[in-house]
Amino acid sequence: MKEKLSVKKNERYTLDIIDLSYEGMGVAKIDGYPLFIENALPGERVEVLVVKVGNKFGYGKVEKWLTESPDRQPLKDNRLLRTGIAPLAHLNYEQQLLFKQKQVENVMSKIAKMPEVDILPTIPMENPVGYRNKAQIPVRRMDGRLATGFYKKNSHELVEIEDYYIQDPAIDEAIKRVRDILQRFQVRGYNEAKNEGQIRHIIIRRGHYSHEMMVVLVTRKEKFFKGKEIASIIHEELPEVVSVIQNINEEKTNVILGDKEKVLYGRSYIEDQLLGKTYRISSKSFYQVNTEQTEKLYQTAIEFAALQKEDTVIDAYSGIGTIGLSLADKVKEVYGMELVPEAIEDAQFNALTNKIENAHYEVGKAETVMKKWQDKGVKPSVIVVDPPRKGLDARFIASAIDMAPAKLVYISCNPATFARDAKLFAESGYEVKKVQPVDLFPQTHHVELVALLAPKG
Ligand code: SAH
Numbered sequence: 001m002k003e004k005l006s007v008k009k010n011e012r013y014t015l016d017i018i019d020l021s022y023e024g025m026g027v028a029k030i031d032g033y034p035l036f037i038e039n040a041l042p043g044e045r046v047e048v049l050v051v052k053v054g055n056k057f058g059y060g061k062v063e064k065w066l067t068e069s070p071d072r073q074p075l076k077d078n079r080l081l082r083t084g085i086a087p088l089a090h091l092n093y094e095q096q097l098l099f100k101q102k103q104v105e106n107v108m109s110k111i112a113k114m115p116e117v118d119i120l121p122t123i124p125m126e127n128p129v130g131y132r133n134k135a136q137i138p139v140r141r142m143d144g145r146l147a148t149g150f151y152k153k154n155s156h157e158l159v160e161i162e163d164y165y166i167q168d169p170a171i172d173e174a175i176k177r178v179r180d181i182l183q184r185f186q187v188r189g190y191n192e193a194k195n196e197g198q199i200r201h202i203i204i205r206r207g208h209y210s211h212e213m214m215v216v217l218v219t220r221k222e223k224f225f226k227g228k229e230i231a232s233i234i235h236e237e238l239p240e241v242v243s244v245i246q247n248i249n250e251e252k253t254n255v256i257l258g259d260k261e262k263v264l265y266g267r268s269y270i271e272d273q274l275l276g277k278t279y280r281i282s283s284k285s286f287y288q289v290n291t292e293q294t295e296k297l298y299q300t301a302i303e304f305a306a307l308q309k310e311d312t313v314i315d316a317y318s319g320i321g322t323i324g325l326s327l328a329d330k331v332k333e334v335y336g337m338e339l340v341p342e343a344i345e346d347a348q349f350n351a352l353t354n355k356i357e358n359a360h361y362e363v364g365k366a367e368t369v370m371k372k373w374q375d376k377g378v379k380p381s382v383i384v385v386d387p388p389r390k391g392l393d394a395r396f397i398a399s400a401i402d403m404a405p406a407k408l409v410y411i412s413c414n415p416a417t418f419a420r421d422a423k424l425f426a427e428s429g430y431e432v433k434k435v436q437p438v439d440l441f442p443q444t445h446h447v448e449l450v451a452l453l454a455p456k457g
Pocket of ligand 1 (some may be wrong): 340
């Protein structure tokens, strides 16, 4: 306990970086007290200024590198780390892939207590930059003009950025154009402290194959002076834009979107393709941000499921139906459920567009709908789950086990909750057969994986 008090803010130390935290920060210890240090890699010896001292750990800033890691790659822009846009942008790609595989190994032994499970090498992205098909950019007023960028990590201080490195460059360009059009119309930037001003966020989605763009303008007030004119000009200057939507968020809140939306120009959705099928994507629907890698993710999931014509598949947390509709041709029946009503409308529409007649969808919480299907006697042979970061609800797991599927394919964007859930499945006789990390978020610390679970033996 005494040691921690000996570390003081604004003091300097020469330290060896011994590890990389799951968020991509270098870790060093001073008499056992951990310090997290941005832009520092294991094996590096650095001079560090202590910038924050907490109870259990603190933060430091590198002032000088005495040695550099051979795994370091040139960092294009320091703001990529400062804002958390790309927290691994200083680590070479091969090491990023190993880092992700190790994160999964770690939780599988520490949380799931399954050190024996083999974790496959992370599936890489061929050209791991410029991949994001979606951007959510805060807009603020700075020196009388509109500024766009990203918040500094753990703050709401805007850092101006034009090249976001991991976003589709056409989206980067569109953000500037939209910002300048708003500026021309003298739309006022949002002031967060006072909850005044009009434009809060610019959100852009661009279809990877279709190149169709959607622009969502998040405003504080419903009354949007010349909103429709602005939207038409956005389309004129950016012909790929097929949809401009106003989303109204009057609250003083961190949540980006409000409930109410209006179409200012064109349609209420864009279309894109995945594994040869066409999807409608509405503004409130989830859609994986890295299309190229999502195809590999789904292909892996389908391979793991080793589907047969007589299979009945549950696609839980279906979003707009992309996983279930990708495999519907191979099986007898698909049942999907999802919380967001707009996403289920998209899923139903997408089934029709792709002439798929054996897929059925229901809106609701996965755990509730699953229980209902269980009570009705639905007997899936394969269950695919793709939950948000918090993982599965224990009630969902109980229903899934009761349905006794031959295979359960778990897609996870959070290895820690996957490991927790895998342990629960194991307690009821399901075994983790294989785990495949897929790099959906290059240059960041985010880890995505597909796992196959099946009854023991
Ligand atoms: N499988 C889809 C979506 C995965 S993202 C795809 O690959 O695109 C997770 C989805 O779960 C989101 O669409 C989210 O709206 C939904 N969701 C979140 N909590 C839920 C819950 N409790 N029950 C059902 N769906 C939920």
